[in-house]
Amino acid sequence: MVDLFVLHGLNVTQTNRHIYFVFILILYLFTILINVTLIFTIVLEKMLHDPMYLFICNLCINGIIGASSFYPNILFQILFDSHVVTYIGCLTQIFFIYFYVHCEFTHLAVMAYDRYVAICKPLHYHSIMTIKKVWTLILQTWLFSWLECSIGVVLLARLPLCSVDIDRLYCSNWAVLKLSCVDTTIDNIHSYIYIFYHFFQAIFILISYVNIVKVSLRSVVQRRKFMQTCLPHLITLTNFVMSLLFDVMYARYGSNTSLLALRNIMAVEFLVVPPLLNPIIYGMNLSQIRNRVTQMINCKVVPQ
Template identity: 80%
Template sequence: MTTLFNSSQEIVFVLHGLNVTQTNRHIYFVFILVLYLFTIFWNLTLIFTIFLEKMLHDPMYFFLCNLCINGIICASSFYPKILNDILFDSHVITYIGCLTQIFFIYLYIYCEFTNLTVMAYDRYVAICKPLHYHCIMTIRKAWSLILLTWLFSLLEMTIGIVLTARLPLCSVDIDKFYCSNWAVVKLSCVDTTPNNLYGFIFTSYHFSQMILILISYVNIIKASLRSQAGRRKFMQTCLPHLITLTNFVISLLFDVMYARYGSNTSLLALRNIMAVEFLVVPPLLNPIIYGMNLSQIRNRARKIKVVALR
């Protein structure tokens, strides 16, 4: 196949998959805008609640705060573009804009995975080794783990972007309504073995994280069954984490498998829903789920609200 484009040219991608008619465009716009505003509001509420209350300056809450910051990054990399496309009937994105969106969406994915792994380790230490928790999981160690989470995620995403940016392209049609790494790689005219190898290596890395999470939760469940207090602690702090993890992994796995092996013509509605589910649901529901289940956050949020109303 003849190369049509290279990275030095001004490339404009055409995004497909967003089927919005003129009559319901404004309904979709308002609905998505409300989702975006609620996502930002709930995540900021949890972040400010944790940072303003010294009683919540604990490793578990710092990891949760990091989850919310990551959720804001995800929402801000996805919602503005789709809102613009719906309102102005624009379904194109520049080459730089596409790579930028890929960078921040995949940074969110990698950071979410690693942060959920760290949170599983934190809950393992808290429930299985409660007497040694504050010796093992110090504030300094918590900040170090958060820093490493971002550094590893940035490194992983930077390598991916460099490998994708080097590819000459033969088409500009992306079969999604947002940019994804594999959707751009599929447009390449040359051998993509380095990209496939990169995908295999980091998929294996994240699979090993899943194994660590499973091992942690096997031990957590065993320890929780020994006492009523352990079961209560599991329901309050571990169940939200399991809900978040299960939802994120299933929707992401569906999107990855369908992008590589699914048909572009069948099950369009389902494909569109699952393609954005891991970008929409976790950032919106994480702060709500944790806020409702963790009494410390609930009580402090009420306290801040009362003070603000006075």
């Protein structure tokens, strides 16, 4: 029975260890700050309790989960010069990273559906996207993601392992699966089901946006609505999918002889970039959020 794993992705010298620690800590705190700011802005402002903003709020909550599944562990490694993680700690990190990815993709699919109804069926939008339906979609996203990730981690935990060395900055499902001493066919089948599920979500998003673009080309009003509400979603979607594909392809087919810095960047991009950029993209592009955040800041700066 394996009790500890050794992570080999980090190579920080004693001289620059504290510089890396401060930089990563600032990046983590800033990521949390901007996500929390957007969450509280949407929660406190009743005018922002529309479906689109509720989905954005949940996207930010998930961004905090994703960032927190990575940053604390890497900060601990750098500060204490420790590359060891417990078996339970490793599986916990895998669960939350798995959960973050599943939730992110599903949230983006739900948001694509919301934008499709808003632009392609504007007269029926409020009758289709009721508050009850919105909260049902949000609840199903969280619950189904939790169930899917629990199954994945349980399947992984049953495997006997022949090694404790993980050539990554953090624990991942694929990295631990490669250490197994026995056949992993069941785990591979589960992984392919997981991949096909997200593939069909991607097809659904693509079909939604093909219809959205067709409708948007018909009038100036619809084009303006597309640029304001759909463009941020497309940027978020592209950013996340590309980051995730980099990690998956490099983890499975990348060479261990490549530059360590390149391997690390490609491995953590989907955990670092989307949680950082999503609230910035939505905060800058959606005038309702931008104006409300500006008002909140001004109220704190200007003395009463």
